[in-house]
Amino acid sequence: MPYDPKNKLRLIKDVEFSTHFKAETWEDYNRQFFNQLAKKYDATNVLHSFGTKHRMDRAAVARLPIKPGSTILDLCTGSGDIALAIATQFPDCKVVGVDYSENMLELAAQKTAGLKSVSYQQGDVTRLPFPDGAFDGAIISFGLRNLSDLRVGLREFRRVIRPGGFFCNIDQGKPQNALFRLAYKVYFYHIAPLIGKLVFHRGEFNSFRYLPESNKYFPDQREMEALFVEADFKNVKTYGFWMGAVAQQIADV
Numbered sequence: 042m043p044y045d046p047k048n049k050l051r052l053i054k055d056v057e058f059s060t061h062f063k064a065e066t067w068e069d070y071n072r073q074f075f076n077q078l079a080k081k082y083d084a085t086n087v088l089h090s091f092g093t094k095h096r097m098d099r100a101a102v103a104r105l106p107i108k109p110g111s112t113i114l115d116l117c118t119g120s121g122d123i124a125l126a127i128a129t130q131f132p133d134c135k136v137v138g139v140d141y142s143e144n145m146l147e148l149a150a151q152k153t154a155g156l157k158s159v160s161y162q163q164g165d166v167t168r169l170p171f172p173d174g175a176f177d178g179a180i181i182s183f184g185l186r187n188l189s190d191l192r193v194g195l196r197e198f199r200r201v202i203r204p205g206g207f208f209c210n211i212d213q214g215k216p217q218n219a220l221f222r223l224a225y226k227v228y229f230y231h232i233a234p235l236i237g238k239l240v241f242h243r244g245e246f247n248s249f250r251y252l253p254e255s256n257k258y259f260p261d262q263r264e265m266e267a268l269f270v271e272a273d274f275k276n277v278k279t280y281g282f283w284m285g286a287v288a289q290q291i292a293d294v
């Protein structure tokens with residue numbers, strides 16, 4: 042199904058956001074969801090990634106064309122995993138993390154406490170409070186799926202990256218191998234949501250349903266590359282983790 046931002050609103054019912062939260066807009070539902078999830082977010086990632094998220098973050102960051110002294114924007118920084126990976130792998134660079142969930146930002150600040158090169162700002166990444174070309178590069182990890190229209194996000198991200206800089210996205214992809222795809226679907230659609238309901242989120246919104254449900258309307262690797270080109274990014278390259286279950290795009294500005 043081609044990417045259509047209108048499908049996003051269907052998710053409010055599909056994942057039962059409207060049963061658990063009171064909000065007027067998609068953004069407000071999503072922010073409340075992450076505020077509620079914050080304390081358990083890192084633990085749920087361990088389960089989603091079979092304990093490999095930090096290793097994937099480090100490998101993905103190592104691939105970035107970061108030059109000494111760069112200032113990098115970490116969009117939808119969440120609990121700060123990517124900001125931390127950049128700050129430790131590129132200690133002479135500055136990192137600015139942006140997120141609209143105050144609870145997630147609190148965790149991020151704790152995680153990178155003591156690292157002077159990292160700072161955070163609360164805000165909506167589709168309306169960034171930065172001038173054109175303010176950053177040498179930007180990265181978004183498991184963030185694009187949350188935007189009400191990812192085309193709007195991509196245009197805004199491109200605006201704040203200087204010519205010659207880079208943009209990177211990390212998110213779920215669609216695995217190419219048919220057998221692996223089947224096993225992956227069974228786990229993400231059936232087993233993980235059950236574990237989420239029984240172990241992690243008794244009586245609250247079950248975050249383990251959000252990842253697979255939001256994946257239904259999320260572009261696969263090829264379509265994501267086309268959306269990058271549409272937003273005027275160049276030389277888009279896609280890399281895979283877990284046989285394509287997680288995909289990383291890196292592009293030039």
Ligand SMILES: C[S@@+](CC[C@H](N)C(=O)[O-])C[C@H]1O[C@@H](n2cnc3c(N)ncnc32)[C@H](O)[C@@H]1O
Pocket residue numbers: 068071072075116117118119120121122123139140141142145164165166167181182183184187188
């Ligand atoms: C799945 S978490 C990803 C966190 C982190 N990048 C990582 O890799 O673990 C998604 C984050 O995006 C944030 N978010 C979603 N939409 C946003 C928006 N429009 N503006 C700012 N933050 C947003 C949420 O608050 C949440 O912290």
